[in-house]
Amino acid sequence: MEVFPAVDILSGNCVQLVGGDRLTATVYGSPIDNARRWIAEGAANLHVVNLDGAFAASSTNAAMIREVVEMTDVFVQVGGGIRSLEDARGWLNCGVSRIILSTFATQDPAVIRTLSQEFGSERIMAGVDARNGEIAVSGWQELAGDFIGWAEKFEELGAGSLLYTNVDVEGKQAGIDRAPVQKLLDAVSIPVVIAGGVSSSQDVRSLKELGASGCVLGSSLYSGKITLKEALEAAL
Incomplete structure (x- = not known):
């Protein structure tokens, strides 16, 4: 299983939020420094x-993400604020591995087919951010x-592929909720990466x-509740 350390960028800083609320932001320095640390x-x-x-x-963040892509040789997936085909193509054309x-996908689902045909389905991931069993959109x-x-x-x-984020547990560092993860994995056959609540090696x-194909480490990684080494070993 793949492990994805999160590098969330807000106003040029690497941050972690609780439940997507910007007022809860904790700043952890520069995005490129954190990217280099995890690598x-x-x-x-x-x-x-x-x-x-x-x-x-967001030209500042775009430049930072481009720097991460250009200065590393790892797989980089990018999300957040992709609201048009122009946005999507901009990220894909600057070397991002997957968007x-x-x-945007709930507002105009056909863009998934368009971009998958244009760039290859392996570079197109759909976000399934859920709260109380419903997909959460517009910043949740x-x-x-x-x-x-x-x-x-x-x-x-x-x-x-799909990215499933359980908004109900995201950022709380209290563990995953297995039930909705299992429900989703039973419903689809494409790879699913899980975010939200991953707080321990047991998670x-x-x-x-x-059967998840990957997991995202955010708040618990930055707070030290779990180390990247522990997560990578558990994922083997």
Whole structure:
């Protein structure tokens, strides 16, 4: 199973939030320094979230993410604020390994097929961020229907993988909720990466046992509750 240390960028800083609330932001220095730290500790993948929004609207973050891509040889997936085909193509054309389409994919699902045909499905990941069993969109402020139904639709449209984030436990460092993860993995056949609540080696082992293709480490990694070495060993 793959492990993805998170590098979430807000106003040029690497941060971690609780439940997506910007008022809870804890700053952890520069994005590139953190990217280099996780790579030095053995990361082969990075999960980068542009919390300030679109490619064109956040040139500072775009430059930072481009620097991460250019100065490392790891797999970099990027999400956050991709609101148009122009945004999506901008990230993919600057060398990002894979993009994550979330709110945009629920507003215009056909973009998944368009981008998968244009760039290859392996570079297109659909975000399934869920609260209370419904997909959460627009910065997790709105609910837009059953998350399983959306996951199945994204697969049908050609998404190469899914990112499932359990908003109910995200950032709380209190462990994963296995039930919705199992429900999702039973419903689709494409790879699924899990985010939200991954706080211990046991969480990582549980996700591997359930059949997840990967997991994202955020707040618990930055706070020291779990080390990257522990997570990588549990994922073997």
